[in-house]
Amino acid sequence: MTKISLFLASLIFIVIYGCNKSDDITVTPSTTTTSLTYNDLWIPPTITGKSFDLTLAKSSKQLRSGAKTATYGYNGSEFWGPTLIMNKGDFIQMNVTNNLSETTTTHWHGFHIPAIMDGGPHQMIEPNSTWKPSFEIKNNAGTYWYHPHLHEKTFEQLTYGAGGLIIIKDPIESALALPRTYGTDDIPLVLTSRRYNSDNSFTTTEHAYGDYAMANGTHDAQISLPKQLVRFRILNAETERGYNLGFSDNRSFYVISNDGGLLDAPVSVTRVKLAVGERVEIVVDLSKDEVGSSLDMKAYNANQEFGFGGSEPQTTGQFGSLLNNKDFNVLHINVKGATSNAIVAVPTKLTTNTYWKESDATTVRTIKITGGQAGSAFTFDNNTYGFTTINQTVKLDAIEKWTIVNNNIFGHSFHIHDIQFKIVSRSSGAIANYESGWKDTFYIRTGETVSVVAKYDDFASSTNPFMYHCHFPNHEDAGLMGQFLVTQ
Ligand SMILES: [Cu+2]
Structure with missing residues (x-):
């Protein structure tokens, strides 16, 4: 390089990187996005109380x-x-208008409630009507x-954006x-991603992955966070993509909660994997970060094992994506001053869970993921989902071990309605410490x-089934779903 071109290069560097403002920050284009600006992360509004009115309707959003x-x-x-923010022990009235x-x-998702209140495929809400479970x-x-x-x-319906978070509070967590x-x-x-048609509509023909990452419905999201401990409640709301989450400086952070609530103690990690439908609450320490500095929460999805959603090499087609087999940003974080009520230390002890053990189980069931070969749909035990078919019948109050076998061509995300379970074994090796709590999806x-143990207590019905299914919505739609009754 000549002196002049060096000078020009440094001038361009200063222009591009030198003058950051809080709202419209000019950034280095990452490997997976050509966008030069961030958009402020949308924070969903809250509804708190015992009565919740929800109305689902068409809308539109300026996304590109x-x-x-x-x-x-x-x-x-x-x-x-x-x-929705609600308290354990409260009786809740839901009014859902379509x-x-x-x-x-x-x-x-995750609630322990009667099957008829569960909102599965049987509790249909017709257009212009209101469903009122309590x-x-x-x-x-x-x-x-x-x-x-x-x-x-x-x-x-998920692809169009229908969904929302629920935060349950209880005295243990509040203390x-x-x-x-x-x-x-x-x-x-x-966390999710979307693929677009040329008219900016979402692609809704079946495909496994979006091309552009999205956090709370925001592409290239950024947020300003205080210089203190910050908690994230993270949901993987993808179709098939898994997330291997971490921070751009590889800092440690704590997992404090997974699907069904607090872990016994915080678990220190540098990465946490989240499959579709799973939730994790993490706490990250920003107290040592400079005000005005920034870091990224990223999906470290490059070089994952085969079968991990989004590990495929292709960039287009049903199993392709511009994000596949890449590390990509999920949230850009700008550090600002601490709040007056800053939390500065993670509690060493969170709660005391008493988990079911393998030896507690009086019934053992094996459910095999089948099909999926040569263009055939995925099924459980070679049975296509049937609306009136009961695949399993569980006795009320039984403690059961369910063993899910995936001698199949790809990874899946398995969800059981009604209960929270404990993962007791994984044939591939150890159960990750961040999935050591109560779970409803794995x-x-x-x-x-994989074997899980749960008690099927409180709610019996001879007619209204609960679901178990792959939480990849395209797979459950195609029939990778079964029904179980809990009976007296
Ligand atoms: Cu699946």
């Missing part, structure tokens, strides 16, 4: 330059819906979510010195066998 994108949202949101021109359902909140404090679960329409100022040091973070690798 040019035409707005047709979306679905609850309560006027342009994408997604409000965060203002779409098609049928939907609203499932309370139930007691029996779950532990944690991060749950609601989403459509209409058979063969789940993928499409801990944890960040819990919503939107300030307690940040909801819904990742099952290709070639793996």
